[in-house]
Amino acid sequence: MNEDIKIESRDLNLWYGEMQALKNVTIAIPENKVTAMIGPSGCGKSTFIRCINRMNDLIKNCRVTGELLFGGRNIYDRDVDVVALRKSIGMVFQKPNPFPMSIYENIAYGPRIHGICGGDELDGTVEASIRAAALWDEVSGILDRSALDLSGGQQLAALHRTNACSKA
Ligand SMILES: Nc1ncnc2c1ncn2[C@@H]1O[C@H](COP(=O)(O)OP(=O)(O)OP(=O)(O)O)[C@@H](O)[C@H]1O
Ligand SMILES: [Mg+2]
Known part of the structure; x- marks a missing residue:
């Protein structure tokens, strides 16, 4: 019955300096299902989720032991390409964090990294993302304006939907 398990942690421990935030976490997360924590x-939910794409690597004094398997491979192995890993495992944060640039450029950022460099294809991807967030009527005329001018709710909808579209 193991074939539909996509993410699995085995005895995962994590310390922030002296403070142990995760203790022997062993959990199996199935593919194509919604799993809620x-x-x-303060019990360690975000800490655990950050482990899944190695975001905790960026935190000074953070140490991890144990295994975290993604598709059967331990993502904490030394030879794992963390940038490639983060292309496969996206993360949507509670708080939107637009870059200080235009609405268009914020949405085009992900597709550009994935090789869509401009022209009709990029314009089409940006439009599809904004439409999917049900914001086209509100922002199609102001794509050159700073994304920081959008309301909090608009930022959340635009950036989350964009994340999903650029990964598809
Ligand atoms: N960067 C950090 N440096 C040091 N300690 C941290 C850091 N991030 C989180 N912690 C600590 O690790 C513990 C787990 O925090 P975490 O953010 O994972 O909790 P959480 O379950 O997501 O909480 P919440 O429901 O409030 O979001 C807490 O005691 C927190 O103070
Ligand atoms: Mg949290």
């Missing part, structure tokens, strides 16, 4: 504030 519920627990009191």
